[in-house]
Amino acid sequence: MTPDSFNFLAGLVKARSGIVLTADKGYMLETRLGPMLRRESMQGLDALAQRLRAPRAEALAAEVVEALTTNESSFFRDGKPFEHLKKLLPKLAAARPPGQPIRVWSAACSSGQEAYSIAMTAAELGPALGGRKLDILGTDISREMLDRAQEGVFTQFEVQRGLPVTMLVKHFKQEGQRWRVAPELRAQVRWQFFNLMEDPRTLGRFDIIFCRNVLIYFDAPTKSRVLGSLAGMLAPDGVVYLGGAETVLGLTERLVPAPGERGVYEPARATAKAG
Ligand SMILES: C[S@@+](CC[C@H](N)C(=O)[O-])C[C@H]1O[C@@H](n2cnc3c(N)ncnc32)[C@H](O)[C@@H]1O
Structure with a gap:
């Protein structure tokens, strides 16, 4: 070439x-x-x-x-964000008006493991959410991955990576060598093509944004732009989760690290108020 x-x-x-x-x-x-x-x-x-x-x-x-997209993903990837989510969801559920769902965005969702992990985290919390529904949106630039995510069928290898056996048995049905996500879980997630290079405001406001392991493929000006947009779509008490190799530092001042947490970021204004 x-x-x-x-x-x-x-x-x-x-x-x-x-x-x-x-x-x-x-x-x-x-x-x-x-x-x-x-x-x-x-x-x-x-x-x-x-x-x-x-x-x-x-x-x-x-x-x-x-x-040329890299679609590597796994259930409960990196563990920690989902531990944090488990603590955060009941707080947000208590803070929202009755009937208002908690909106969660899995930006760059790949084959869907992240969005389904969010749905399983909420399901496991059960009564701690007081019946509060989650509205989870999974988006990606890869139509092939979105189709896979929507189908919700995973190989033995995929379910063995990060998914506790108890959750596998509870939330999936075995079909030969593969595992299909339970309809109750699938019903909580919507899938949509979305390119992070576009203006995301059309997607509305979110309480929680997972934008993990995608910024690593972008240059600094693009990362800054995307992070700035995410900050603008986030509820004042919401959070953004980034991947282990990603940060907001030096890229945007609109998001700041959540105190004592890794990979969790809050809107800068909320922190200033809390301090
Ligand atoms: C490595 S996967 C990360 C999946 C998941 N977030 C995780 O952490 O396990 C990166 C995903 O980003 C998607 N992607 C790359 N560029 C994108 C863009 N401009 N807009 C939306 N998605 C993009 C790819 O298609 C791929 O599915």
Whole structure:
């Protein structure tokens, strides 16, 4: 692949998704885009770049972006955020007017494990939520992942990663080698295509936002912009959860670390008031 083709492909992916492909990612492009090249009978990435420069390449461009997303996820990933959520949900339930659901956004939800883990956390709390409903929205830029999330069927390998056996038995039904999420859990989650490069205000206001393990793929200005938008959509007593390798420090002043917690961030104003 010529440097020109690499720069073109990297520019296209960055403009459409925020994902930064550094020069050492040439091999990743080859492996991830290989199946598409073979299907389209294209000789290589230079030919792909050429096709994408031509008019009417929209569908192909979307497919390239989709192929370059990394969709790694697991149930109760990193543990700690869900421990925090367990303490937070009863507080928010008590603070909201009767009948108002707690709105939770799993931004960059991948195959859905994060959103289902949120639903299971709420289900396990039972009466501590006083009958309060959760309205969970899972969004992603990958339509393939959204389809998988919506289907709610996971392999033995996937349910063995992070999901306690008691919850597996309680919230899933075995179908051969795979496990299907119980209808009660599925009913709590809605799925929607959403690109974090777009203005998220159309999605409304949230009490809790999980935006984990996606900012790592963006550059600093993009991270700042996304974090600023998330802060603007958050209830004053809400929180944002980020991944273990992500932070707000040096990127936005609208969110601050929750005292004594890792990966949990609050709107800056709420902290100033509390102090
Ligand atoms: C590594 S997964 C993280 C999944 C989950 N949040 C977790 O922590 O387990 C990253 C996800 O971000 C999605 N993604 C990448 N760029 C995005 C964008 N611009 N808008 C929305 N989702 C994006 C990918 O499709 C992928 O499913």
